[in-house]
Amino acid sequence: MLAKLTDTGVLKHISVFAEVFCVNKRIGKQTVRLSGGAVIINACGVVGQKEGQGPLRSSFDEILTDDRLGTDSWEQAESALQKHTAILTAERAGLTPGDIDYIFAGDLLNQCIGASYGMRELKIPYFGLYGACSTMAESLALGAMTIDGGFAERVLCVTSSHFCSAEKQFRNPLEYGGQRPPSSQWTVTGAGCAILAKSGQGPKITHVTAGKIVDMGITDANNMGAAMAPAALDTLTAHFEDLNITPDYYDMILTGDLGVIGSDILVKLMAERGFDISGMHSDCGKLIFDIDAQDVHSGGSGCGCCGSVFCGHVYKLLKEKKLKRVLLMATGALMNTMTIQQGESIPAIAHAVAIE
Amino acid sequence: MLAKLTDTGVLKHISVFAEVFCVNKRIGKQTVRLSGGAVIINACGVVGQKEGQGPLRSSFDEILTDDRLGTDSWEQAESALQKHTAILTAERAGLTPGDIDYIFAGDLLNQCIGASYGMRELKIPYFGLYGACSTMAESLALGAMTIDGGFAERVLCVTSSHFCSAEKQFRNPLEYGGQRPPSSQWTVTGAGCAILAKSGQGPKITHVTAGKIVDMGITDANNMGAAMAPAALDTLTAHFEDLNITPDYYDMILTGDLGVIGSDILVKLMAERGFDISGMHSDCGKLIFDIDAQDVHSGGSGCGCCGSVFCGHVYKLLKEKKLKRVLLMATGALMNTMTIQQGESIPAIAHAVAIE
Numbered sequence: 001m002l003a004k005l006t007d008t009g010v011l012k013h014i015s016v017f018a019e020v021f022c023v024n025k026r027i028g029k030q031t032v033r034l035s036g037g038a039v040i041i042n043a044c045g046v047v048g049q050k051e052g053q054g055p056l057r058s059s060f061d062e063i064l065t066d067d068r069l070g071t072d073s074w075e076q077a078e079s080a081l082q083k084h085t086a087i088l089t090a091e092r093a094g095l096t097p098g099d100i101d102y103i104f105a106g107d108l109l110n111q112c113i114g115a116s117y118g119m120r121e122l123k124i125p126y127f128g129l130y131g132a133c134s135t136m137a138e139s140l141a142l143g144a145m146t147i148d149g150g151f152a153e154r155v156l157c158v159t160s161s162h163f164c165s166a167e168k169q170f171r172n173p174l175e176y177g178g179q180r181p182p183s184s185q186w187t188v189t190g191a192g193c194a195i196l197a198k199s200g201q202g203p204k205i206t207h208v209t210a211g212k213i214v215d216m217g218i219t220d221a222n223n224m225g226a227a228m229a230p231a232a233l234d235t236l237t238a239h240f241e242d243l244n245i246t247p248d249y250y251d252m253i254l255t256g257d258l259g260v261i262g263s264d265i266l267v268k269l270m271a272e273r274g275f276d277i278s279g280m281h282s283d284c285g286k287l288i289f290d291i292d293a294q295d296v297h298s299g300g301s302g303c304g305c306c307g308s309v310f311c312g313h314v315y316k317l318l319k320e321k322k323l324k325r326v327l328l329m330a331t332g333a334l335m336n337t338m339t340i341q342q343g344e345s346i347p348a349i350a351h352a353v354a355i356e
Numbered sequence: 357m358l359a360k361l362t363d364t365g366v367l368k369h370i371s372v373f374a375e376v377f378c379v380n381k382r383i384g385k386q387t388v389r390l391s392g393g394a395v396i397i398n399a400c401g402v403v404g405q406k407e408g409q410g411p412l413r414s415s416f417d418e419i420l421t422d423d424r425l426g427t428d429s430w431e432q433a434e435s436a437l438q439k440h441t442a443i444l445t446a447e448r449a450g451l452t453p454g455d456i457d458y459i460f461a462g463d464l465l466n467q468c469i470g471a472s473y474g475m476r477e478l479k480i481p482y483f484g485l486y487g488a489c490s491t492m493a494e495s496l497a498l499g500a501m502t503i504d505g506g507f508a509e510r511v512l513c514v515t516s517s518h519f520c521s522a523e524k525q526f527r528n529p530l531e532y533g534g535q536r537p538p539s540s541q542w543t544v545t546g547a548g549c550a551i552l553a554k555s556g557q558g559p560k561i562t563h564v565t566a567g568k569i570v571d572m573g574i575t576d577a578n579n580m581g582a583a584m585a586p587a588a589l590d591t592l593t594a595h596f597e598d599l600n601i602t603p604d605y606y607d608m609i610l611t612g613d614l615g616v617i618g619s620d621i622l623v624k625l626m627a628e629r630g631f632d633i634s635g636m637h638s639d640c641g642k643l644i645f646d647i648d649a650q651d652v653h654s655g656g657s658g659c660g661c662c663g664s665v666f667c668g669h670v671y672k673l674l675k676e677k678k679l680k681r682v683l684l685m686a687t688g689a690l691m692n693t694m695t696i697q698q699g700e701s702i703p704a705i706a707h708a709v710a711i712e
Contacts, residue, residue, distance in 0.1 A: 025506045026457070030481055032507045073698050101382070102566060109692070110466040112486045116569060116690035120703040125386055125566035127494060128690070128705075130468045130484040138483060142498065149505020150381045151388045210458060210481035213472060334472035334484070336465070342429050347476040349484075 028242025045312020048189030132332030161302025192307025225262020256306030256330030259299030384598025401668020404545030488688030517658025548663025581618020612662030612686030615655035
């Protein structure tokens with residue numbers, strides 16, 4: 001009888017333990033709750049000269065004095081930028097590459113060479129990601145799940161974009177001096193890196209809402225904001241419904257690079273769904289530049305936009321407890337130049353991570 | 357006293373439970389042991405006409421009669437192939453998209469459009485990956501960790517490549533009729549899809565050894581095998597050392613697409629490290645074609661090579677218990693055409709998953 005009681009007690013405790021730490025992390029359709037969470041023990045944002053003249057100039061950890069970083073090509077420059085930002089973040093966290101279990105990295109360049117060439121010397125197990133401009137959130141989501149699942153003590157999440165390599169690849173060589181329509185966005189020269197750990201000091205990733213691919217038929221590659229807003233709507237609505245919370249739960253709902261046009265569309269669409277996010281919504285693409293004075297039309301874009309603004313600016317506000325609850329949701333447009341030439345529409349995605 | 361005993365008992369049981377199910381999944385430097393494992397409940401390989409004339413013709417789940425799949429472009433054809441293979445695999449598993457928690461997908465095309473356009477209609481939370489030809493193993497690794505970590509019940513892992521879209525993007529338009537050096541490989545037109553689940557019938561993924569980026573300075577884009585072999589060496593050696601096992605632990609050590617040249621290099625390099633894999637090593641790039649009769653020079657390559665051969669052929673051997681223990685290790689070359697033009701060497705990576 002006594003033994004039985006004990007066993008039942010044991011079983012009960014174990015099932016509770018299992019409930020909390022191992023199983024049933026899914027909430028609703030698309031969201032997972034991290035049981036232990038993943039602490040962002042350090043994050044750095046490094047940007048180019050134009051970004052360094054913007055409103056966030058005092059937030060960034062470094063501002064480049066040479067956007068070419070002393071290399072021979074814009075592609076090499078982007079790899080060097082991503083590598084430099086990763087090493088800087090690790091050093092500031094007092095870590096060497098050997099202390100880090102995995103890298104989750106990606107960028108916009110064909111075959112993600114910014115990440116693969118940037119990370120090749122670090123000798124850390126590497127997972128390459130492609131989420132276009134949603135890559136910072138995708139890397140934080142998978143990195144946090146990897147730690148929470150017990151597979152790693154520390155992971156490094158990094159992404160980048162470079163105005164010159166992006167213009168050359170997606171639009172025209174700089175020398176061509178092509179005109180940019182008012183709806184177009186300015187690819188940020190910048191990189192963001194965050195190091196997640198099982199324990200330590202810093203804001204914690206508590207929930208992840210992974211996005212579905214949403215394609216509303218937009219075909220204008222110069223209006224990414226409009227193409228990506230419906231994906232943001234889909235993920236944000238799922239996040240609120242899964243957790244049964246309202247927008248005011250967060251001090252800040254930070255989108256990656258919807259820009260001026262996409263942000264307006266998202267706020268309107270969310271209002272139609274009964275969620276008023278006008279009070280706490282911010283967009284990295286709007287924050288990083290002085291939209292009018294810096295002639296960036298609809299705002300900043302690129303993996304490095306969300307990367308540098310979150311890791312360089314918002315992370316510090318979280319660390320200083322000026323912000324308590326932030327939902328970071330980066331959006332990505334998953335097309336390429338050829339699909340646009342072939343008349344295809346633009347599939348988009350948005351991944352969200354809740355940070356407290 | 358009695359209460360104390362009980363508590364100690366409870367604590368002991370809980371810590372054991374924690375040990376087994378939640379923490380300390382890492383073994384050695386690079387390997388993780390899955391506590392519950394992830395069952396491959398179904399897998400399908402679909403290939404093009406040339407692949408359908410090869411030695412594995414009777415293994416594949418489908419052989420295309422039209423490599424264009426009725427679309428207007430080779431890029432659309434690859435997306436259609438990946439979509440068709442994913443839907444076929446889900447149907448054969450008796451699942452609808454709503455039953456699947458996440459997609460892990462990628463391919464070789466710029467910005468991974470094979471996956472993003474292929475998966476856009478499935479309305480399943482999507483993680484885009486870029487691991488070049490290692491993508492099948494990367495998706496299985498992250499998918500299995502996601503299930504084992506308690507974040508998903510079922511995930512879908514899919515990848516593809518297409519000879520015509522790859523030749524057009526990486527080399528020359530088909531119409532150009534460029535000559536191919538003897539060391540070159542033939543990009544497989546094919547897709548592979550595997551569905552992983554927390555429980556069910558089928559072979560289980562038990563361990564994951566994620567690879568580091570290895571770059572030994574090879575600059576010849578027509579000799580991928582030589583560029584990727586050192587990465588395979590690095591991951592395979594780490595796997596054996598982490599688990600303290602020898603190659604004969606496995607019935608088959610299956611590399612993705614090292615081809616004839618890369619396979620020879622790997623077997624030699626492993627022998628120098630004291631591991632004789634000559635008896636149980638196979639390579640998807642060598643298995644899928646009749647190397648001489650089909651004029652494929654060093655063998656098959658591409659994400660779809662490992663994808664279709666593992667999901668179409670080897671999975672069935674595991675399911676029928678003709679193979680008991682397989683180590684699947686896909687290798688990827690992480691360069692692009694521009695880095696080669698700029699004189700850069702080729703960084704490579706290899707991810708391994710142990711299946712029993």
